Every structure is written in structure tokens, then in C-alpha cells.
Amino acid sequence: MYKVLTIAGSDSCCGAGVQADLRVISALGAYGTCAITAITAQNSLGVSSVFNVPASIVGQQIDAVISDIGTDSLKTGMLVSEEIVEVVCDKFRKYSLKNLVVDPVVTSHQGESLLSGDGVRKIISDMIPLSCLVTPNIPEAEILASRKIKNLSDLKDAASVLIDKGASNVLIKGGHAMNREDGNNEEINGESIDLFYDGKEFQYFREKRLDIDNVHGTGCIYSAAIATELSKGNEMISSITVAKKFISKIIKESTMPGKGSRLADFT
Numbered sequence: 001m002y003k004v005l006t007i008a009g010s011d012s013c014c015g016a017g018v019q020a021d022l023r024v025i026s027a028l029g030a031y032g033t034c035a036i037t038a039i040t041a042q043n044s045l046g047v048s049s050v051f052n053v054p055a056s057i058v059g060q061q062i063d064a065v066i067s068d069i070g071t072d073s074l075k076t077g078m079l080v081s082e083e084i085v086e087v088v089c090d091k092f093r094k095y096s097l098k099n100l101v102v103d104p105v106v107t108s109h110q111g112e113s114l115l116s117g118d119g120v121r122k123i124i125s126d127m128i129p130l131s132c133l134v135t136p137n138i139p140e141a142e143i144l145a146s147r148k149i150k151n152l153s154d155l156k157d158a159a160s161v162l163i164d165k166g167a168s169n170v171l172i173k174g175g176h177a178m179n180r181e182d183g184n185n186e187e188i189n190g191e192s193i194d195l196f197y198d199g200k201e202f203q204y205f206r207e208k209r210l211d212i213d214n215v216h217g218t219g220c221i222y223s224a225a226i227a228t229e230l231s232k233g234n235e236m237i238s239s240i241t242v243a244k245k246f247i248s249k250i251i252k253e254s255t256m257p258g259k260g261s262r263l264a265d266f267t
Helices: 017-027 055-068 080-092 117-130 138-145 151-164 216-232 238-251
Strands: 003-009 031-043 046-050 073-076 099-100 171-172 191-197 201-206
Touching: 003 017, 003 055, 003 216, 017 031, 017 216, 031 055, 055 080, 073 216, 080 117, 099 117, 099 216, 117 138, 138 151, 151 171, 151 191, 191 238, 201 238, 216 238
Parallel strands: 003 031, 003 073, 073 099
Antiparallel strands: 031 046, 171 191, 191 201
């Protein structure tokens, strides 16, 4: 039995966060456990309020899961605060865990702040060096790398900065469109381009950009899929490849049960 622990916030519309992660983990054939960092009141239109779970309770959830069930990989999502980031890092070291996928959730798809400034700095200083993979989208990569990303050259620069900050591997997700060509005249319009970098070689994961807007939770789903494949002992590139195909299918089959963003449909 493959096991994956997700450490993230609760999403009341189940499009993102812990609920989405657990659905992904199950769909890809592993057993999912969780530690909830925050309770959000949200729907397809956005987040209306957030209740932060005390860092000590987050730590106790991790203790409960690891001491009994254990895990083969884990992923982080919405961590809310510096204190929670610190607790997660402490537990990772205490239990000598492996395969940490860090999805650095900083803001919601509507722009609401979901992580404090001190929390961002703590992720950079403490969590990124522990990770096997960091999976920011373009706005998140801009924050973590402290630079604007407008083309593929900028993507490479940002990935290099994150490697310099201690990341083992970086995958910058290209779901947020870039509207220029890079200096090598590589066409990026009309494509969703994810850039992987291991500190030695750059690799692109390209897909035709789907004419489907505002699918809520795709970042959570993508990173959870990668963590699940890693839990099975698969290599990094093959795990990303499987996850990329999975998220493309999810986007194509997404639905609109509410009045706002589209949501993943696992039925």
C-alpha cells in the first residue's frame, strides 16, 4: 500500500486543498492521510473567511498519522503561517521523512492572501531545502525568486534562483499565461509550459493551452498527483509526466456546479 500525507487547508467546496488532494491520491491508487492547517469558508466564487488551526494541533495531526500509518511521500499546500511552516519542517526532520513536494500556496485564485510574509520567508529558508520538489505557479515563483517572469528566459532564471536557495528540483507550472516569445524565439503563446530544473538540465513539459478558464484547484491537484507517483517509487520525471497527463484530463473534464470557477470532477 502506497501512502501519501497532505498538509494543507480545508476547502469547503472541495475543489482544492485537502479534499482535492485526497481525491487525487485515491484516484491514482494510494492511501491518503492529512493534517489540516486551516478551515476556509469558500466556494467557486472565492474565499470569504479563514480560520487558522493552531500550529501545535497541526503537529499533533502529523504525529498521529506518522506514528501509526506512516507515509511514503507528503505534500504541502496552504500553510498559513510561519509557525505552521516551522512545525512541518520539525516533524519532517524528526521522522526522517522523504519525498516532500512543496506547493507554495501564497494566494488564492481570486488573489486573497493565504500565507503570511513571514511564512513565505520561512518556506524559502527552511522548507525548500528539505524538499525533493518545489512546484510554484508563475506568480508564486515571482514571489519566491523576487523577480518578474515574462518569458521562458525569465522562467529559467527563477528556477535557477530556487535551486540556489536549496531546492533539489523545481517545477514552475505554466498555467498562468506568458504573452511574449523568449529570446530564442520559442513560441509560448497558445501553450501551457511547465519548466523543470534539477540544477543541471532544463526540461519543458508542453501542452496545448486548453480553451477552459478558471479551473479551481489545479495546482493542488497537480502537486498531489506528483507526490502520489513518487510514493510508488517512481522517478521524478516519470512522476511529473503522469501528473501532467492527469491534470490535463482533469481540466478537460471539469464542471461548473456553482456560479464561479470550474471544479474538478472525479466521477
